[in-house]
């Protein structure tokens with residue numbers, strides 16, 4: 512449910528052009544991340560989602576255009592001030608060998624440290640709360656590199672949550688997670704947006720989960736934003752075909768009314784599956 516209060520863009524990309532060693536990946540991208548909403552960024556592999564996220568988080572500098580954080584050019588903020596407002600979980604982050612879960616999550620508190628202000632009760636509380644929410648408290652004392660892929664991913668999510676920023680960008684946070692944990696994570700992210708007013712931008716590959724939980728869906732293709740809006744308007748069979756080259760039926764979920772897609776099989780492949788299913 513989209514909150515009814517008026518929204519403004521916490522983070523905005525204006526006419527962004529971004530590339531790597533001369534190859535342009537994003538061109539003319541205008542993008543708004545609206546306050547208190549869960550926005551899901553969708554698109555095929557290589558369409559530029561991570562590049563856009565990194566540009567919005569100031570990890571990459573655009574060749575043209577601007578990123579505005581709360582209305583001001585993000586490149587004019589001090590690094591610490593950006594870290595107070597914006598937390599990002601990149602794709603496939605790596606932890607130093609032997610680092611314990613509690614230590615990793617504690618790294619989320621670095622922007623709040625000062626030379627004269629050592630580790631505080633508030634830091635401790637933030638770390639405990641983040642570990643509970645991300646369900647990693649049970650292995651707090653274990654080394655991160657001795658955990659499964661899904662458990663590790665949850666530790667990274669806890670680290671970003673411990674940073675306690677209003678604005679959170681997550682690049683494919685559901686990678687490695689089993690379906691139940693993916694659902695729990697998206698419910699938690701939706702709650703952070705709707706109950707605590709946090710602003711979230713999440714890159715997702717699971718189209719149905721995105722349509723089920725996001726307030727705003729943004730679809731990218733070949734470095735451009737093709738569609739943006741409420742799931743009910745953006746998540747259509749025509750748009751899935753255009754953006755993902757996916758033939759799918761789109762219907763309404765019975766309980767929520769949100770759109771759901773079921774990939775359509777070609778007659779030939781469905782016959783093949785039917786044949787395989789019947790022993791000779």
Ligand SMILES: Nc1ncnc2c1ncn2[C@@H]1O[C@H](COP(=O)(O)OP(=O)(O)OP(=O)(O)O)[C@@H](O)[C@H]1O
Pocket residue numbers: 531532536554555556557558559560561562563
């Ligand atoms: N560091 C880099 N150097 C050169 N090219 C890069 C670099 N990172 C990404 N690219 C290229 O930029 C394009 C967009 O990549 P990006 O990672 O932004 O896509 P994506 O939509 O996040 O993909 P995926 O869904 O596979 O994660 C791709 O063609 C990719 O090969």
